[in-house]
Amino acid sequence: MWSLLRAAADESNVLAPFIAWSVFPVIGTTLALRFAYSSHFLAQPKTPAQASQHQTYARAIIVGAYLLYSLLGALVAVFRPEVANHYALLGIAYDDDGDAIKKSFRKLARQYHPDKLTDANRETGEAFFLLIRKAHDTLTDPMTRFAYDRFGPAVLDWREPKTLREYMQHGFKESILFYVFNPLFHTVLIWIHGSRVDSYWRFAHPIVTAAIEYYVLSRPVRPQLLARLFPLMTPREYVLILHHFYTALIMAFAQLGPLFPPRQYGPANAAEKQQLEAAALGLAEGIKMLSRAAEAEAGGLLVRELEPFRAPTKSKAKTLPEAAASAAAAHTASKSKNTTTGSEKESSSSSSALTNAQQTWIQLLSDRIFYMRLEAAPVVRELVRVEVAKAALERNRTAAAGNVGKSTGSPRQDKEKVSVGAVPVGAETS
Template sequence: MAISNVSFDTLGPFLVWQFLIPVAAGWAQSILYSIFIRAGDPKPQPGTPRFIKHRRNILIAIYAAYFAFTIYEVDFNLQRSSNAYNDLGVPLDVDESALNTRFRRLTIRYHPDKIGPNVDRERANDFYVHLKRAKDIIMDPVKRFAYDRFGPSIFAQCQSCLTIKDYTDSALLTTATTYGVLFIILVGANALGFLTDGSYWRYLGLLAVATFEIRTALRPDYPTFLSKYLNPFVARTNLRPPYLPFQIITILKKAAISLTQFLGLLMPLYRSDPQHAAKTNDDTEDTRHKQLDRLSALVAESNKDANRLLELESVPYRDNERAKGELREALKKYMVQNVVHQEKEVRNAMGEVMMRRRTGVPHGAVGTK
């Protein structure tokens, strides 16, 4: 069961990032076009710059929404899971006296010998044992240190641990093994040409989370941003119970994985062709000659088409060479003034030339400087 859960937790988000979101983006783009483009108006065709821009914006919006959802999901699951402090109803900085007082009240309420006759005594006994185990963890400075930083799984992982050093060494060994395996997998994938997009962010995220986890394990106090900023904020707003260090580490791991997926999928969207990696620039002399040959052939073919059109338009004046010549000149003038001059680049070039010619000329003068 645990293996299936791990597999789903690992493969599920990967399938969503890589496959489901692109499919959803295609559906969303079709629906948005049907809503915002009037019937009869042309829709952007796949492969056009406008279509690619719309697809990129939709993908970014969906990726960002799913990234926020993954963070909310892991935080929601942490709130639903068992927490020694929350189960006992005590703050994170509770002392021994306050803890004993609180547990006596819970004993009066939940002890199997003090509950009503209609309550399942077996379940009540299990819950009371759970509360007592939580109290024992918080009362013991060594177990409390380990619980706050590594979570309840540390006690099953290191059943023979007795000191803080034992728990810390066990946790650091697991952390080093986990991040070492991930690092080797990333290096191997990059060497084979996989996961190259956003590889820098993957390594940076891996290093950042590993550094934070090791720092939390080695220091006797909570991380500064957690104790001075995040927990006071959630306490004032009553958004949720305060965070323990192991909960923050769990959220950061999920956030790092999701963020590297997000960045790795975001980078190809800003290439000229979102479906393919940017190609290297082949600017050799042979390539330039081939491009010039293709351009010359294109210009020659365009001249042939233009001459055929002129001949076709001048058919009615076949016997009148003078009228034929005047028609050709008029057509050329029309094409220059109404086609070429309408091009944005041509208008900009003409404007720049006029500005250079009149620079420094007195107002009202006609100069050629």
């Protein structure tokens, strides 16, 4: 059992985590319930529903405990001596420069160089010297160091990349393979196991994990939070832990999903569903009726509001007598109609009909007066001109008579001459 659990922490073994997550929760739940019942920590179930509830809660606790164990195991696996990174081998910090790397290598070389070793520890010492030599060569080259920090010791076997851009492209291609084959493999195994494969988290989890990995690897420096929590780790080790978390969470969701199905909202049975549908239809019909009534009321209010601004009905009458006859007929018709419909309705209808007739008659009368004024305007202008001419002629005659009297000395004779030579006004104007 413990060997299986340790194998589940190995990233390269894809099948081991699935086997461990399939076996351990079942065995752990059985043992936990047996211990709880035997120690009287939990009473024996009296009904099948209670037994199922105990089984569900115990399974959830075991799955949560194993998930925590898997996450802690992933952290511990990174610090194992056999998988120590080059910084740990040389005993330097992640941010140390090339001088610190060379100084640490010289110090270790004086101790583990093959010429300094005895026969007792020569084999292990030579192997360790080769490791620190490789670490020194890797970290002193800035390009190789940058690629090693993000993609691990595998970059030493890459022959094609020559530039930093090529290293990053090759490394991201390797990372994409993890998010292609692992989710597909887990989906197939979960489908065989009988769980749902269309869960939202089963699709969202790989996307979120890939986004975090891209963020960690594409930055020129380590994320500040991770650097404070794990100062001795490289970005590649952060990614390894992230992959362990991904696998553990996928398996945990597969175990907890059947235990806690999604809550169903809506009717519990077919009869209740039919009742709800009938109530919904009745409510919709009532809403339609209210909507129609509201539209009719709104239309009536709009008509009453716009009534004062409506143009009067144009009468077909062409003369004043015809307009008067039409108004009288409309007034008589409104009176007869109002007599049959009631006093209140009678007054409103009569006033409305009489008002329209009066408006038509007044319109025709005003038009007639306007045309008459236009026709009389030339005559009035001519009369005014004649009166002005008469006044001017009278003034001229008076002035001429005064001049004649002064010259002859006899006003009477002058007056007679003026009266004899004068022309009658009526004859001139005619």
